[in-house]
Amino acid sequence: MKDSPARITLEEWDARYAELRAAGLREPWYGGPLRRHVDEGGDYRLLRLRYDNSAAALRLWNFLLTEEDRLREARRQGKKIVGAMKDLGTVPVMAYSLPNVTAFYPDGAWWIPCVMELGSKDLEIADSLGIDESFCPVRAMLGAFLTEAHFPVPDLLTCNVGATCDDFSAIAQRLNGLGFPILWWETPHRRKPARASGGGTGEDAVALPGGLIAPREQMDFVRSELERVRGAIEELAGGGLDDAALRDGIRVANRMRRVLAELRQLAYSAPVCPIPALEMLIAEMLALHFCSDREEAIRVLEELLEEARRRVREGVGPLREDAVRVFWVNPVADLRAMNILEDCGGRVCGTEYLFSHTLDQIPEDVPPMQALARTALADPMVGPCSDRADRICRDIQLFGAEAVLVSRIPGASHCAVEGALIHEMVRERLGLPVQEIEVPPLCDAVAPTIRTRIEALIETVKARRKP
Amino acid sequence: MCPFARAAVETACTEPGAAALVATTTCDQMRRAAEFGEAYGTLPVFLMHVPSSWESAGAHKYYRGELTRLGRFLRDLGGREPSKDRLAGVMEKMDAARRALLDARPGMTSSQFAVAVAAYYRGGVLPLGLPDRGGEVLNSVPLAVVGSPFFEGQAEVFGLIERQGGRVALDATTSGEGSWPRPFNRRRLREDPFDELADAYFGSIPDAFRRPNSLLYQWLRRELQTRGIRGIIFRRYVWCDTWHAEAQRMKEWCGLPMLILEPEDDARLRARSISRIEAFMEVLR
Numbered sequence: 001m002k003d004s005p006a007r008i009t010l011e012e013w014d015a016r017y018a019e020l021r022a023a024g025l026r027e028p029w030y031g032g033p034l035r036r037h038v039d040e041g042g043d044y045r046l047l048r049l050r051y052d053n054s055a056a057a058l059r060l061w062n063f064l065l066t067e068e069d070r071l072r073e074a075r076r077q078g079k080k081i082v083g084a085m086k087d088l089g090t091v092p093v094m095a096y097s098l099p100n101v102t103a104f105y106p107d108g109a110w111w112i113p114c115v116m117e118l119g120s121k122d123l124e125i126a127d128s129l130g131i132d133e134s135f136c137p138v139r140a141m142l143g144a145f146l147t148e149a150h151f152p153v154p155d156l157l158t159c160n161v162g163a164t165c166d167d168f169s170a171i172a173q174r175l176n177g178l179g180f181p182i183l184w185w186e187t188p189h190r191r192k193p194a195r196a197s198g199g200g201t202g203e204d205a206v207a208l209p210g211g212l213i214a215p216r217e218q219m220d221f222v223r224s225e226l227e228r229v230r231g232a233i234e235e236l237a238g239g240g241l242d243d244a245a246l247r248d249g250i251r252v253a254n255r256m257r258r259v260l261a262e263l264r265q266l267a268y269s270a271p272v273c274p275i276p277a278l279e280m281l282i283a284e285m286l287a288l289h290f291c292s293d294r295e296e297a298i299r300v301l302e303e304l305l306e307e308a309r310r311r312v313r314e315g316v317g318p319l320r321e322d323a324v325r326v327f328w329v330n331p332v333a334d335l336r337a338m339n340i341l342e343d344c345g346g347r348v349c350g351t352e353y354l355f356s357h358t359l360d361q362i363p364e365d366v367p368p369m370q371a372l373a374r375t376a377l378a379d380p381m382v383g384p385c386s387d388r389a390d391r392i393c394r395d396i397q398l399f400g401a402e403a404v405l406v407s408r409i410p411g412a413s414h415c416a417v418e419g420a421l422i423h424e425m426v427r428e429r430l431g432l433p434v435q436e437i438e439v440p441p442l443c444d445a446v447a448p449t450i451r452t453r454i455e456a457l458i459e460t461v462k463a464r465r466k467p
Numbered sequence: 468m469c470p471f472a473r474a475a476v477e478t479a480c481t482e483p484g485a486a487a488l489v490a491t492t493t494c495d496q497m498r499r500a501a502e503f504g505e506a507y508g509t510l511p512v513f514l515m516h517v518p519s520s521w522e523s524a525g526a527h528k529y530y531r532g533e534l535t536r537l538g539r540f541l542r543d544l545g546g547r548e549p550s551k552d553r554l555a556g557v558m559e560k561m562d563a564a565r566r567a568l569l570d571a572r573p574g575m576t577s578s579q580f581a582v583a584v585a586a587y588y589r590g591g592v593l594p595l596g597l598p599d600r601g602g603e604v605l606n607s608v609p610l611a612v613v614g615s616p617f618f619e620g621q622a623e624v625f626g627l628i629e630r631q632g633g634r635v636a637l638d639a640t641t642s643g644e645g646s647w648p649r650p651f652n653r654r655r656l657r658e659d660p661f662d663e664l665a666d667a668y669f670g671s672i673p674d675a676f677r678r679p680n681s682l683l684y685q686w687l688r689r690e691l692q693t694r695g696i697r698g699i700i701f702r703r704y705v706w707c708d709t710w711h712a713e714a715q716r717m718k719e720w721c722g723l724p725m726l727i728l729e730p731e732d733d734a735r736l737r738a739r740s741i742s743r744i745e746a747f748m749e750v751l752r
Contacts, residue, residue, distance in 0.1 A: 130715025135708065161519040161678045166495040169519065170712035173680055177716050184678040186526055188516040189492045194539075217532060224525040384502050413706045417468060417499035421506070 005311055005318040007050040007276055007342065010034055016053055025055055028296070030066040034058065037065045044117040048444075050339045052279045052318060056300075056307040063291055063300045064282055065115075067104065068151055070292040074102045075152050080236045083154030084289070085182075086168045089358030090376045091158050091229055092289045097249030098237045104151060105289045107168070110138040112150055113441040114334045120149065123441070131174055136167040136412040137333040137441045145175055156236045157182045158229055163189035163382045166413050183232050185225040187376055190214050190383035208378040209360035210391060223373035230369070246368035252294060254361050259301045260287050261359065266308045268349045268399040273319045274311035275304065277338040277348040281331070284351065287358045324461045325349035327401035329392060329422060330409055334443040337407065337450060344454045350399035352392050356380050385418050389425040396430060402461045405454065408438040433460045469496035469706040470730070474618050476500040480508035486544050487511045489537065493519075493676045496706050513540045519678045521669065530669040534661070555660040562651045564593050569644075571597040577625035577635035584643060585619060608751045609636035609695050613687070613717065614675075614702035614710045615730070616642035623736050624744070628700075631748035636694040639687060640702060646672060675709040683713075684720065691721065698751045699725040700744070724751060 008016060017033045034051070037043040043065060051057055074081060082103040084091035095103035112120050114137075122143025126132070131139045144150045159172045159182050176182045193203035193215040204216040234241050263283060267275045275283075283301055290297040311317055319342055326341060327350040341348065357378040363371040380388040396404065404426050408415045423434045435457040437450050475497070479488040488510045490501035498514065505512040515533050518526040542548055549557070564587050572580055575597070586594050610633050612624075617640060625635055639645040648667035655663040673686035690696075699721060703710040718725045726747040731737050736744075 130718075131712060134705075134711065159678070163492050163498065163516065166676075166708040169676075169678065170708040173678060173709075174712050174716065176679055182679070184520040184522070186518045186520045186523075186529075188518065188529065189498060189514060191514065191516075194536075221525055221529050225520075225523065228523060228525075385499065386502070386506070413469075413708050414495050414499065416706065417496070417503070421499075421502070 005274070005316055006053045007318045007339075008053045009050055010038070010046050013051060013053070013058075017058070020055055020058070027059070027062070030062050030069065031059065032062060034061055034065075037061075041065065041116075042119050043115045044119060045115045045335065045442075048336055049278065050276075050342075052276050054304075054307045056303040057275075057279050060279055060282055060300055060304055063293075063296065064286075067108075067292045071102070071104060071151050074292065080156070081152060081154045082233060082236070083151075083157045085157065085159040085172055086164050087158070087160035087185075087187075087376060088355040088379065089288050090160075090226070090372050093249050093253045093362065093372060094226070094230060094241065094246065095233055096252070096290065096294045097245045098233065098239065098241055100239075101233060101237050102292055103289060104154075104292050106141045106144065106151065106154070106157075107138055108285075108289075109141040109144040109150060110136070110333060110441075111335070112140050112144060113137060114336075117442060120144075120147075122147070122150075126171075129174060129178070131171055134411050135171060136165075136409055138168060139171050139411075140441075142171060142175060142178075145180060146178070153180070156232055158232070159184055160187055160376070162186040164379070165381055167411065183229065185229055187222055187225070187379065187382050188218055190218065190377050190379075190387070206374060208374045209357055209362065210378045211394075212378050212383065212387060214374075214377050218377060219370065219373050222376050223369050226369055226372055226376065243368050246372075247364070250362045250364060250368055250371060252298070254364065256287055256290070256294075256298045256301060257359060257361055259298060259305055260284065263301065263305045263308055264351075264359070266305075266312050268351075270308075270312045270317070272311075272315055272317040272321050273323060273347040274308040274317045276318050277328070277342060278335055279304070280348060280351070281335070281338055281353070284353060284355075284359070288355060319347050320345070323347035324458045325400055325402045326457070327351070327392065327396045327399070327404045328353075329404060329406040329419075330354060330415065332407050332439040333409060333441040334439050336447070337437070337439045337443055340443075340447065340451055341405070341454055344451060345458050346403075346454065349401040350392075350395045352380065352388065352395065354380055356388075356391055381414065385421040386425065388418070389422045392422060393426060393429050396426070396432065401432070402464070403432055403457050404434040405457065406434060406436045408436060410438055410440050433457055433464075468500065469494070469704045471616055471618055471704055471707075472496040472500035476504040476508075480504055480510055485510060487513060487540070489513045489515065489540075492516045493674065494707065494709060511540075511544065513537060517669075517676075519676055521677055521682075522679075527665070527669055531662070531665040534665055551660055554664070555656050558651055558656060558660055558664060561587075565647055566650070567593060567597060572636075577629055577633075578622060580635070581617070581622040581625045581638070584638065585622070588642070606632075608633040608697050608748065610634065610751075611637035611639055611687075611691060611694070611696045611699045612643070612702065613637075613639040613645075613699055614641075614713075615704045615707045616640050617702075618642075621730065624700075624740075627736065627741060627744055628748065631745055632752050633698075633748050637690050637696060639690065641674060644690075645674060645683075645686075648672065675713050680713070687717075687721070691723070696723065698747065699723055700747070701725055701727045702730055703727070704730060 013034050080101045082095040083106045092103040095101045122140035125143030126139035161169045193205035196202040205213045206216050206219045286297050324346045326346045328348050329352050331353040362375050406419045488504050492498045501514045649671040673682040
């Protein structure tokens, strides 16, 4: 059996899976060949992707693609299901702190049109409701709710609004108008604490994850909003969600974030890239919501981390050593885009997928509700673009990226403005080449354009490398 | 970028004598436009967070806090903190202006009303010669205009509607009556004008950005019936997600003929929009 790291197709995975099984691979209950997700689940996009060939990657993919089964099993077992929308990393930490509650992000439906190559009709349903392609692909969520084909209707739906995302807020409101009750909770636009003026004292400030600060008043407000969420979860669960349980929940979430932090450090800074971009994207996504099984999500990431460590030790990886180090901004609606970068001779060295606050540790030295409020306020979408650009610049330097790729989300109203600001700030401060692409849920039709733009970026970096 | 947000920030940043730019977070586009203004302009920028959610006491309190913060910002620019009486006086003046506008509306053409509303927004000063209460423009089809705000120079649409035999009996756009607070409570105005100010605005504005947006539909139901509206012209700019998402729901909900327009980013109506309004009015007449 060949154990050297490689990126392989689904067809090659059939043979690889047989090899691994023959060599004694032991899998969890959701294991099996990847092809079954195509044959049984209609996930046709898998036929077009290239995957890491490790057993750890196999487990990661199988875990991701069986979330629906876990949610239905949770319902069968009588667990309460919370659909957390838009907060990206806060409400699930609360929900998983109770043993009879599980949580997931209906937001994740934005990948359904990609994974099923539009076979799910979710976008058509959104169209029929007046939520057309001028909205972000997360509009697929509407179809998913109405058909109930991808996840069970949650017992409680929460949605973070305010300074979060208009696309999402508008789509969630449409959902609400269709008869789905939603608990709305607010996060204000994060601002800098006021400085002292006129002989007075400055505004009381608190530190947030990611090196940010905010006025204490804002944190107190978000905490009070999260208290409403806590009350709703308690009512749903029929039991108290006390601070001790929340502290435990935060500790476990932080454990996962530590695993992910080391994995990112290795994947984005090792001389030879140990784990490809696509698997890293999925790994980062797991930190948001645990893919409906918190403990197993940690085990899945730990195995991937172990594989990364081994490869780094041995100096091997699926990509060439001279791959151009690219920092990736924004998540992609089509997973294939991550492959294209590597096909063009690039590798991902740092990411900002709009949820960098879930990569940071949740503070454990303050009361838990306060800690969660600080985390929610650190959301990159909540603050000014300049904060986001600061972090991007910092991480570019940390991981030694040589170029930046800003991937716009079609229809997402924040992207058009943010992309331009980030583009300019990165180029001005670091002098790195920046390229923008737009990735629709199925990028095949525009793949040549995307490829050309990425190739131009790669060539620019290579030219700059020459002495 | 949304043409309204861009025009608002560009106008503020190039307006001679402007001391600052005050923007709100009621949409992403305006929030980011304010950032542009701050990054590339020379004016101090104040970005006020207006909570989308309104059902919790915390959101009301936060809004009041933002008004206080705005007050401090204006004071730092050289303004003076108003006494209770002075604040109440200004509020009374604005309240009276809104009342006068509504009273005069039946005797005004749509264009006249649009001009008067624009004047009100420039500081509560109404044009001279508002008609007395009770006048009426006869034999025209009453319409509502709902959705994204107008900016100056876009009032041409009102004239076009009139020429086609209609009149805008309800301007429910963000720049029209849809952004007006409820009438102030006289007793509370005397006792605690600031509290009444916050409550009258935050507690009653029926806009599409609010979560939930039930206030919008409650208000529209009442006003559409009261004013005998027979058709709706719905406006939304490119990138205006909050209004855009309401278009189809509103169409299904109101049971009235509805024309959805996507205004261009300049003041003049384009031929396509003109034809569509003409066709719409032809159906309604």
